[in-house]
Amino acid sequence: MKSLETRLRALRDSGRKALVPYFMGGLTPDWIQHVEAAVHAGADAVEIGIPFSDPMMDGVVIQEAALRALRADTTLDSICADLEALSNSVPLIAMTYFNIFHHYGLERSAGKLQASGVSGAIVPDLALEEADEWIAACDQHDVATVLLVAPSTTPDRVRRLGQATQGFAYASARMAVTGRSGGAGDAARVVQSIREVTTVPTYIGIGISSEEQAKEASGIGDGVIVGSALVQIILDGGGAGEVESFVRSYRAAIDG
Amino acid sequence: MTDPPYMSSPDQRGRFGNFGGRFVPEALMPACLELESAFVDAWADSTFVEEYHRVLRDFAGRPTPVTPLERLSDKLGIRLFAKREDLAHTGSHKINNVIGQTLLTKRMGKHRVIAETGAGQHGVATATAAARLGLECTVYMGEVDTVRQVLNVFRMELLGATVVPVTSGSKTLKDAVNEAMREWVTCVEDTHYCLGSVMGPHPFPWMVREFQSIIGHEALRQMREHGVDTPDAVVACVGGGSNAAGIFAGFANTSARLIGVEAAGGAAVVSGSPGVLHGMRSLLIQDEFGQIEEAHSISAGLDYPGIGPEHAHLAEIGRAEYYPIGDEDVLDALALLSELEGIIPALESAHAVAWIAREAGRSLPTGSSVLLNLSGRGDKDVAQVRAMLRGES
Structure with a gap:
């Protein structure tokens, strides 16, 4: 079992619901301080977006964040270099599109992530059927390959995804790209279908954009992923202080 | 050069040699699998093939x-x-593909199509074929292209389609594809994505080539x-x-x-x-x-x-x-x-x-x-x- 999954299973078994905020790497020069503020406020793991020019699964907020990060010359290498300054100890999970790793080299990408303290990776456009080489590369470097399960996923696919996912299973609450608000949606059904086939922790994302929705989702799954709502604050000029209070209020809602 | 026959079917993963495949979000995988199976079934069904040829003759x-x-x-x-x-x-030539795909849309029991367009030719063709079959139609077009091809936008609207200008990225064809894919995730149950070229995830490159x-x-x-x-x-x-x-x-x-x-x-x-x-x-x-x-x-x-x-x-x-x-x-x-x-x-x-x-x-x-x-x-x-x-x- 990869170290990400060991840690997230232990977290779940301790009774704590995981809160996983998402940040776009390189969005602002001080983005690492945003990550630290989130950890300080009670994040249990952090997703680090690596910007891609054509983010097919992302709505306007993450699209804009990716565009800004790219304009600031953000790359996989620059993000990994920035991560060296990070002093916290929560798990880091990279999220990007397959072409970034494909272009960098699969083995080289996985090695780079591991060397930068990243213990998981989410590649939303990499279907299970195409993922063998990437999973093999990650296996060499203790990088967990986190797979998504969607409301449209058929039972036979849930079984295969549930068996193949590492670290946690990413339960998509809605048939939508990131940033479309709407709450837990189909999450209960998706989470239940995952739990029937695996004991891996199940986190809910896509559509969680308020404390109430986070609380509702945390009652269904083992954790909650919050992306666009947080990134919007940073796009609007918010700094580490705003990030900290955002995460703190979600933490309180989930724990309350 | 490898041996013939050339341009036969792709392999089971939808690969032509080292290229092709199906790199889509899990949310779209069931729809791609459903489409593949529907196309294989239809293309082997003489009734479907005859109708496709009849419409190409009488309409196109x-x-x-x-x-x-x-x-x-x-x-x-x-x-x-x-x-x-x-x-x-x-x-x-765009009409050939959309006649095939809209007939397939009906056959799959879906009542709406979405499409991307660059110059507007595929958008106009899709709007045309959709009008003929009474399918709802929404076309995604880069904002830059809506200006370059303003008359095609009007044509699509005359044909009853809704044209959505895409303002993300470079505001051209690639971004229209991104936006159509994003939209497809939200409506895949009742909507077919009528892709306009021999690209995208399997089975599109093969299916469009066949049509x-x-x-x-x-x-x-x-x-x-x-x-x-x-x-x-x-x-x-x-x-x-x-x-x-x-x-x-x-x-x-x-x-x-x-x-x-x-x-x-x-x-x-x-x-x-x-x-x-x-x-x-x-x-x-x-x-x-x-x-x-x-x-x-x-x-x-x-x-x-x-x-x-x-x-x-x-x-x-x-x-x-x-x-x-x-x-x-x-x-x-x-x-x-x-x-x-x-x-x-x-x-x-x-x-x-x-x-x-x-x-x-x-x-x-x-x-x-x-x-x-x-x-x-x-x-x-x-x-x-x-x-x-x-x-x-």
Whole structure:
């Protein structure tokens, strides 16, 4: 079992619901301080977006964040270099599109992530059927390959995804790209279908954009992923202080 | 070159050699699998195939003729023929694919189609086919292209479609594809994504080639009626590559050279490298970090930074050749065909004309027989061409 999954299973078994905020790497020069503020406020793991020019699964907020990060010359290498300054100890999970790793080299990408303290990776456009080489590369470097399960996923696919996912299973609450608000949606059904086939922790994302929705989702799954709502604050000029209070209020809602 | 047969079915994962596949979010996988199975089923069903051919005949005006281009042949010293997809309903080959896909949409029990469009040809064709079957239709079009092709926007609206300008990224075709994919995630239950070229995730590259292969099958027969058993070369323009795939399909297992002509500013085979975009592994124009670059061409229909995966495969195994043509040669070619033959080609198709004009007497030896796929008519481009010839843009 990869170290990400060991840690997230232990977290779940301790009774704590995981809160996983998402940040776009390189969005602002001080983005690492945003990550630290989130950890300080009670994040249990952090997703680090690596910007891609054509983010097919992302709505306007993450699209804009990716565009800004790219304009600031953000790359996989620059993000990994920035991560060296990070002093916290929560798990880091990279999220990007397959072409970034494909272009960098699969083995080289996985090695780079591991060397930068990243213990998981989410590649939303990499279907299970195409993922063998990437999973093999990650296996060499203790990088967990986190797979998504969607409301449209058929039972036979849930079984295969549930068996193949590492670290946690990413339960998509809605048939939508990131940033479309709407709450837990189909999450209960998706989470239940995952739990029937695996004991891996199940986190809910896509559509969680308020404390109430986070609380509702945390009652269904083992954790909650919050992306666009947080990134919007940073796009609007918010700094580490705003990030900290955002995460703190979600933490309180989930724990309350 | 590997052994024939060429242009047969992709493998089980939807691969043509090293290219193709299905790189889509899990949310879309069930729809791609459903589509594959529906297409395989329909394409083996004589009732479906007969209806497809009947609609192409009665509605779209097929078969389109092959026209000997006599004056241009004399000028160039070759025997040049044109497959007249410009004479198909809506003015381009795009109608062949959308007739197939909209019939399939009905067959799958879906009542709505979405589509991306660059120049507007595929959008107009989709809106047309949707109107004919009473399907709802929404077309995603880059904001830049809605300005370049404002009349096509109006055509789509006349046909009852909703046109959504796409303001993300470069605001052109690749972004329209992104937006259509994003939209498809939200409505996949009742909506079919009517992709316009031989690109995207499996089964689209294969299915669209199959629906376009009627061009090549007709042309092979028609060339024989013109006394040419096998042309020495078959030449087509390539953006995503659907008209080229369609005509190549009729000649892939003959001795004809297959030549794809790319816009120099979007030449994925000539200047691209392997990558993954829009659900497929193919050749893409990208920077050193794997960020997709913007294509630049005077023709919106070729403004795409990738190419269909089967073309990438045909290039890799050496069965087809791909060459770039710059914007400056395209206007001359458009004027040449207009003045000598009385046919105003689309800017896209004019790329193929330009390559033939350049290569006649060189890599197309004097006296050789050449089949041009005249994929679309130029009416949509005349305002833009007028402005360019007057130096206004």
